[in-house]
Amino acid sequence: MHYLFEPGLLGSGPVRTALLVGAVVAITSGIIGVFTVLRGQSFAGHSLADVATTGGSGAFLVGLNQFWGFLVVGVAAAALMEAIGVQRRRGRDVATGVVLGAALGAAALFLYLGTLKTATTGASFTVLFGSIFVISPDTVPALVASGAVALLTIAVLTRMLLLTSISPDLARARGVNVRLVGIAYLAALAVSVSLAAVAIGAVLSTALLIGPSATALRITKSPARAMAAAALTGLAATWLGIVLAYDSYYWPPYGHGWPVSFFVVVLVLLGYLLSYARRPRRERPRSPHEGAECSPA
């Protein structure tokens, strides 16, 4: 029989690392994701994750830690995407798609060469779907530092970023360098996507980036509240996902845990569907109960 909280849960080293990394990832993704959703760049966010796969598999090939591969290729791809940066949205989608296709091809090649070299095929699964329980404690400081850098970038840029997200013309009129802000933002996005790729896998990092933020933006219109709500929603989904994955060791098929990524995705999605139950708040007279409703759930 299993309990929701296994007695050994918090005593296990890998689980503690997973909880810590999960928290960093969820908070970074949640806050940056709010801008991704506001700017309508969900596809770019997802593409960066997939492109980072190429880096992850390349790092695997040369025997480096995956995170560095994700990070280097992710940031490079972000710069490339902004450089191609067709201003029309549709054109940008196509350019993003073509870059993505080429990068995925390269990922296929790296993974293939990797399997030739080491005669294991588990790598493709790890790179694509992540494994938060096998993160080595040595990488944790690097992960935390990268998350902090990304958040700091966003914090410095918040005002300009909001302005360029909501009204690029107004921002330009006020003398904001829209392009530069865009590049800085995409770089921060690449860092947060790389973090998420390590935790729940490259192809699923989109879940943490888009899900909590889209949920939060349905609940509240205020960007600051949305960021807080997104970070909290992401955090709840990740931690609960880790606990459930730990418990699932005792579920059928016995002796083989279910992947953390699966639980995180399902929880994130549940959150989004729940937010449909509540219409986004419109302008209306303040009521005495307002304060209670504002608290991010």
Place this chain on the structure above:
Amino acid sequence: MFTGLMLNTWITASIVAVIAGLTGFFAVLRGQTFAAHAIPNGAFAGAAGASLLGINVIWGLAVFAVGGALGIGALGSEQRGRKARNDVVTALALVLMLGLGALFVSVSSQYAEETYALLFGEVFGISRGEVAPIAGLGLAAVVAIGVAFRPLMLTSALPEVAEARGVSTRRADLYFLIVMALATSMTVPVVGALLMFSLMIGPAAAARSVTARPGVALALSVAIALATVWLSIALSYRTNWPLGFFVGVAGAAFYLLGQAARGMGASRTRLTR
């Protein structure tokens, strides 16, 4: 290179290329690039589920691809121009399917090679029995696009005119997503989930950047897709490197060529003016 099993490979891959060129053209024209990426990827999860249950992979692919298309179509916004919201819904549908895929792959005791083949394709070693269903589904997709060619064109190019004539853009979107899902379910086992996307977008985008005339662009898109696939098979056969690598790189190369050709054409017109 052209004997026995390889002959099946050439036939199947050519069918896949025609379908990808055709559906990809509309995906690019309608701005549904992200959906074109999400549906094949999500379908991969269906394949993993089918192999877990021990049924034919095609069924799993079809159920997940069509389910994903319906989900994207149903939750997406009715108004045009709400692209941000549609992208969010597409992203979430995609991760849900991928999450299920991760679960299926991890629960089944199948080796990771199977996952790798579904994601990146396994075009060599297609048996004669597999060719017929792919050809059938391919024909169905072509007929489906042929039947609705005019409304699809109209809603892609002039949505306001289409609405005025009583053609529902939303319904056309949904119809096209389902056709794309069907086309996907047969192509994923051949070129792989991740690269079906490159085969749809690369050639179509290249064709669109060369000519603005829809008929010509459509034909060109199919032709480039065929060239991409044939080139990739030959190179993959010679080098033993994965097919997906060549498909991805060739797609991007054709797009860049198309962009370069357009750039030169544009500067020429500017000069003659």
